[in-house]
Amino acid sequence: MALLDTVLDLLKTFVILGGSLWLLWGVILLALGMKDKNGPQLQSGIWQIVGGALVITAGALFATLV
Numbered sequence: 001m002a003l004l005d006t007v008l009d010l011l012k013t014f015v016i017l018g019g020s021l022w023l024l025w026g027v028i029l030l031a032l033g034m035k036d037k038n039g040p041q042l043q044s045g046i047w048q049i050v051g052g053a054l055v056i057t058a059g060a061l062f063a064t065l066v
Contacts, residue, residue, distance in 0.1 A: 015059035023052025 030045030032038075 012059055012063045016056055019052050019055030019059055022055060023049055026052055
């Protein structure tokens with residue numbers, strides 16, 4: 001049982017870390033879009049930030065269920 005708990009904790013950590021990196025990349029895209037005044041890049045950055053936040057939220061919810 002301890003091995004399963006360790007694996008699930010590691011999985012939770014990687015999901016939250018991956019979501020954080022996805023969110024960070026979205027912020028970078030948003031900043032680049034704002035600098036260049038590029039509408040599609042702004043939209044892409046915003047949706048990537050939303051996606052990263054959803055992944056982080058899913059990882060946190062998964063941590064509370066397990």
